[in-house]
Structures are given as C-alpha cells and as structure tokens.
Ligand SMILES: Nc1ncnc2c1ncn2[C@@H]1O[C@H](COP(=O)(O)OP(=O)(O)OP(=O)(O)O)[C@@H](O)[C@H]1O
C-alpha cells in the first residue's frame with residue numbers, strides 16, 4: 001500500500017472509530033518505517049501506542065504486545081541460497097518470491113501484492129529450514145522460528161491465544177516467520193480422535209494467516225503433508241517439495257563442499273555416488289564429517305581413499321540406502337506418509353489440494369521434475 005493510502009486510512013479510521021482498520025494501518029506504518037530502517041520512528045510509534053492508556057485495553061494495544069520471548073526464537077540468519085542444492089523449480093520459486101518482496105512497491109503501485117506464504121514439504125534433512133533461513137538472509141530481515149512446543153498448551157484456549165500473540169508480534173515488521181512441524185498445529189479438523197480444542201486452534205491459526213500482511217513471509221514446513229487440514233493448503237501461494245537428492249544433486253553437493261574444503265579430494269569416490277542415493281543432504285553432511293574426522297585423526301592425506309572406505313562402511317550401516325530408484329529410502333517417514341496419504345485420498349475421493357496430488361509416478365522421481373511446485 002502506498003504511503004498516501006496509509007495516511008488516508010489513519011485519518012478515516014481515526015475519525016470513524018474503526019478500530020480494526022486503525023490497528024492494521026498503524027502496524028503497516030510501523031512495518032514500513034522499519035523496512036526503510038527508520039528504527040527510531042518505528043520504535044517511537046510502537047511505544048506511543050503502548051503508552052496510550054485508555055480505560056479499557058484497545059485492540060491496538062493487544063496487537064502491539066510483545067509475546068513472551070519463549071514463543072518465538074529470533075535466529076540470526078546466515079544460510080545463503082548459494083549454500084543449498086535446490087531443484088530448479090524450487091530455486092525459481094524462491095527467486096521469484098525474493099524479487100516480489102524486494103520490488104513490492106512496484107507491485108503495489110499496480111494494486112498487486114507480493115507472494116508471502118510458502119509451505120515446504122519433504123523428507124527430513126533436505127533443506128526446508130535451511131531454505132526458509134536463506135530467504136531471510138537474502139532479504140536481510142529477521143528470521144523468527146515459532147517454538148511450537150511452547151505454543152501448544154494443554155490448557156483450554158491457551159494455544160489459540162499464544163498463536164495470536166505470535167502473529168501479532170510478527171505483523172509489526174518485515175520478517176520471515178517460520179513454523180517448523182506445521183502439522184503439529186494444522187492437523188486435520190475431521191480427525192475424530194482430536195478434541196474440539198484442535199478445531200479451535202486451527203480456526204484461530206487460519207484466521208491469523210488470512211490477516212497476515214504480505215510483508216510478513218510466512219513459511220511453514222512439514223514432513224507429514226498428509227496430516228494437514230485441507231483448508232490449510234489454499235492459504236499458501238507457494239507449495240513445494242524438497243526431495244531427497246538424486247545422483248547429480250549429490251555430486252553438486254559434494255562440489256560445494258569441496259569448494260569450502262579444498263583439501264578434500266574425492267574425485268575417485270565420485271564414481272560411487274549412486275550408492276548414496278536414498279540419503280538426505282543432512283546424512284551426506286554427516287558422512288563428509290566422518291571422512292574429515294578420519295583424515296585428521298589417522299593423519300591420512302589421501303582423502304579420496306578415506307572417503308571410499310567410509311562410504312562402504314556407511315552403506316553397510318545404512319542398509320536401506322542406495323535403493324535410489326525413486327529417490328526415497330524405503331523406510332523413511334516420508335514414504336510411509338505418502339503411502340498413508342494414498343489410502344486417505346482413496347477414501348476422500350478426488351481433490352485438488354497438493355496433499356492429494358502427491359503420489360503420481362512422475363512425482364515420485366527424485367529429480368528437478370519431482371520438485372512439486374504449485375503456484376497460485
Ligand atoms: N538442499 C540442501 N542443500 C545443501 N545442504 C542441505 C540441503 N538440505 C539440507 N542440507 C544440509 O542438511 C542440514 C539439515 O537441513 P534442514 O534442517 O534444512 O532440513 P529440514 O528439511 O528442515 O529437516 P527436518 O524435516 O528434519 O526439519 C542443513 O544444515 C544442511 O547442512
């Protein structure tokens with residue numbers, strides 16, 4: 001929204017006593033000033049609003065309250081996009097999102113908003129958290145990780161209140177708000193075993209997501225897309241999967257590593273990379289660390305030899321790896337998730353949410369083409 005619109009809204013809402021519009025406008029002004037690095041003004045505006053003491057607490061004050069620090073963890077983002085090996089579709093979507101955020105003013109002058117809501121799925125250790133952090137790094141904005149274990153509370157009504165607090169805080173600045181293990185909050189409402197409380201939590205979550213301004217980039221991640229309520233999917237404009245790496249991506253990952261550690265020579269071991277298929281990036285990272293540790297402790301200078309030895313040992317200890325055909329290890333949670341999703345879909349009939357589109361043969365390939373990316 002252009003600055004003149006904000007002023008106009010402030011005046012109108014102030015005169016007409018429209019609290020909600022007033023609150024939203026104040027939030028937008030504060031966020032805009034912060035984005036321009038006018039922190040003194042942004043802080044003064046926040047303070048002024050908090051210091052205002054009417055007889056009854058207004059919604060503005062409720063909205064500007066700082067949540068207890070334990071609900072949100074502010075992490076200094078330091079992962080760069082160039083540190084990650086991403087399927088082309090994911091790379092493109094991330095670049096588009098970043099450009100839209102960086103050139104939001106231009107979009108808004110055409111009455112368009114940048115995309116700001118992303119959901120990342122995929123097996124553990126393949127970059128969901130890392131990608132969210134890299135987006136924050138590139139945009140130079142704070143990276144807030146929601147501590148869902150603190151947000152979820154067994155007391156009735158408390159969880160929904162905490163969710164509200166988190167969103168209220170995030171709305172005040174341009175930031176990346178990251179919900180890991182999103183399924184813990186956004187579970188299917190139809191699940192009969194769940195109490196009415198989970199329905200209330202989800203309703204409150206969806207309401208907050210809807211109200212979120214586009215300068216807050218909401219990124220949700222889950223290893224269990226099949227657990228998410230259908231209503232959740234349409235809230236996300238970008239829905240994409242980070243799959244296990246294929247052979248080429250494994251090679252690219254080791255090339256990146258070799259750049260960081262030039263002493264690590266693995267040119268011969270490269271021929272055996274296909275036996276690592278079925279492993280996640282974080283497992284590749286562990287293997288590389290094992291090799292480097294052995295090189296140091298054994299005083300071995302031929303890292304290629306160590307690598308080949310460690311790789312054999314590693315494959316022996318990970319018998320399910322190296323299956324590689326569809327890129328998903330047979331025992332991974334994700335494959336189980338996919339299977340159970342297939343049976344759930346059968347029961348529900350055809351649908352259009354990404355959760356329901358996840359099991360075609362094409363999508364099971366771990367390659368660029370398998371990075372399911374859906375854009376609204
Ligand atoms: N696509 C990738 N490219 C390069 N390195 C990666 C990639 N994905 C993961 N890694 C490495 O694996 C580590 C763990 O990744 P990350 O925490 O992002 O995975 P995740 O998908 O969020 O896992 P989880 O589902 O368990 O939360 C990272 O710190 C990084 O070292």
Ligand SMILES: [Mg+2]
Nearest residue numbers: 128129180221
């Ligand atoms: Mg993660």
